[in-house]
Amino acid sequence: MEDYKFLFKVVLIGNAGVGKTCLVRRFTQGLFPPGQGATIGVDFMIKTVEIEGEKIKLQIWDTAGQERFRSITQSYYRSAHALILVYDISSQPTFDCLPDWLREIEQYASCKVLRVLVGNKTDREDRELPTHVGEEFAHRHNMYFIETSAKEADNVEKLFIEIAKELTQDSKVGDLSPQDVSNVPLPPTRETRSEFPCCSRWMSSSSSAT
């Protein structure tokens, strides 16, 4: 029906109220709907982007942050190609929960999943977390890092496009080297995650943008 080269699943996680739904809405519909209620269960959006002339379909799963929906949201981790972990730069508690989220990722997600840390709400004046704190955390845990504002549409497009680029590149590498039979592949094939110099590439341009 539709033609696209790759389909990638992107799952957004993080505490309630950090702006996951707003990021997704901003990216997929170009909207910033204020006064959104809490997401119930899991929301689902699709957007097709073009990377180097090829159509890439992003299937974006926007999960509820609340603890009681965890069993529903966790079930999506394992098939995800990319996990976006979001915190609110104006809320220390949302940052303090990150280790808990990482534990969840370790337990449920594929070890080869692309992990991105996102500090959202850069439009806020009451910032509690300086950029370098998030950057260091991401570096320590081998994640990409970017700061965004769903309200000002700052870096949102870039966040998803970079993910699409990264995943496309990995898939192409995976295509060239056929998978070893002795290692039944988990959905995302990411072999050399540790060799990627984390965040440096993304962050350099994102900090220059501010």
Add this chain to the structure above:
Amino acid sequence: MDGPELVDPRKLTSLSDIKVAYDRLCEEEVVVGERLEWNVGNRHQLEAKLSQLARLAPTLQLVQADARQLHNTITFTHHLANNVSAKVRQLDLAKSLVVETQARVGDLLDLEGCSGGVATALAQEDYETAAAHIHRFLAMDETLLLHTTDSASRAESVETWFDRLRQAKTELSSLITHKFDEAVKKEDMASVDRFFKLFPLLNKHDEGLKKYTTYLCAKIQETTAQNLSSAQVLGPREKRSHVIWADTFALLFEGIARTIEVRQAIIETFYGPGRLAVVVEMLQRECDRQTARIGSEMRKHRRLDAIVASVRTALRSGSGGMSSRVGGGGVEGSRVEEPDPRDLDTLLGELTLVNARAELYLRFLRRRVTADFEASIPNREERERQEAVFESMLSRSQLVCDMAVVVGDYTVLEQFYLHQSFNKALAMDTIEDAANTSSLVDDAFYIVKKSVRRAIASSSVDGVCAMLNHAVTLIETQLAEGFKQTLRKGFPAQGYLDLNQAYTVLQSTLQAGKINPASADSDALRQTFLTALNNTETSIRHIKSLHATLEENINSVMVGLSPTAKAKLDSCLNDLKATTGKLALVAEFGMSQLRATAVKPRVKPWVDSFNTTSHDIKEEEFAAYEANDPFSQTLMVQMDGLLGSFVPLLTEENYRALVAVLVAEVAQQLEKAIFKATFNRLGGLQLDREVRAIVGYLSQVSEWGVRDQLTRLTQMATLLNLENIAEVSEYSTTTTWRLTPSEMRKVLQLRVDFKVDEIKRLKL
């Protein structure tokens, strides 16, 4: 020539100028001459035309006179028409004035009647008539009526009527309110309805609806309280005690739905369409409150929060493994012990029922309100806007949130149930001789199916998606990975071992991490291996049928889904289907293991014996071989023996795969063996006979697709069986060679009697 350019003779100072002027004058002269000549030549014609014109003149005068007359007539008609239309307009005005006056006179008459009538009606307690009078009065334009009456005395009396009516209205509305409240208090349903109908007559729609709905809410509250208390005292042995909370929810939802069903008619008749949304919104607020009450009672009685908490902890520590049960009990006294999955069955059933009922109820509300909007709002945009407002009210309602929490809790418990049941099946795994598989496969898919179907019964899209995802995780990480671990240990070779085989076995057992000297051990290993292989293949079939069943199930149970919900379900269902790919890889890996130890080392000595018999033979030897086959017969017997030993051990599909593996192996090794031998004409004939027999046998046991691999072998035999080299080109016209030209040359060189030069010269 451009215009007569007069030349001033005084300016002609030079001879050349004079000449130029002269030339020009000459040219002009010529032109004028020509013109004059033409005019003179046409003189008669010109004269005729002039006389014609002279004759036309009187006619034109006539036309002019006519035109003038016409103009006058038109102007006259215009005036006339203007006059008429002005009169018509005047008439219209007069008529509308008359109508207005009539209405006003009517109003005045009615006013008099009303003011009198209200008093009598009130005195007679005929509230309907009184309200009807007031309604009539409210439809009048007060100030206009006052202006109409010019005589002072009339105006005064009109004023009095108005005052009286205004007074009557206040009186009546407070009376109706009072009577309504009284009727509510007395639970006099008929009177409640009676007074409810009067509010719109006094232009008090909103107040009427509000009071009425409040009354309905009170009824709902009362019924729920009754249902709750009877649910609380219900003994555990009663028939429906295991779903009593779902029943209580259902009673609430059904009650509200019935209320709407019954009251919608009266609201529509007396208040007009388009009022349902307001009523439903108010009722929903009551529903939210009652849901919360029932919910909290259910949580208390079913100890839901404690169970969920303990299950959550169990899942977090080792994802619900058996180990947690061994060490977990009684460390923290107050904590609920990890429940047995079988005990969860009833609770899970009840939770799904609760959500299913709520979904049904919500669908009812949406349908009713949408229909009401459709009947009352003709503008599509406005209607959609109203619908969106209603939908966002509904989706933000406490009921929806509460139900999401119920589904969340359900999913945790179901996930736990799935894991625990699977672990149990794993622990009780036994080989089922009849099917060549172990009980695990059937059990696992029974459990998965049960869990997902239960999720489907809840009508919750998120619940179904989550359980599908959990099922995929289970299949991939437990089943596929488990089978692969077993297959990785390899298949120990059987029977007599030559040095080569012994080495392979040693290697494979070393790979598996232990050496099994006893043959009983390797027998067990063999069986485990084959069972895993069969399990893998059977699982693929199970997944396919599970996928089909669930898809059908979802389509029949979950109707009226939004496109997003549908897309979510499709995506998760696809993931389930995709697990077959992972399992197919595992099966392929298992087959390659089997080939390495059970096929390859055994085929090798069989084929090796090919080279012990010479194919450079004489007539007598050829005849002797015909009677007493030196190679192919034995090979076929051996192959038959090998396949025969696996027939009862493998599933049909796996057996087919094994045959394919054997065919490929034999073809490959025999090819190699042929390249090692040399042939004369008779030897070629002998080979052809042998290959024919072998290919014949293999074609018989294998399937069509597999035979393709044998073509190369047949073609090699054909080449070696040629009378002379020239025949190659004959064959080439009818055969598509599977051999490359260089391979063909190599084959032909095996014939001792074919000359190398000739082979080289062949055009292939």
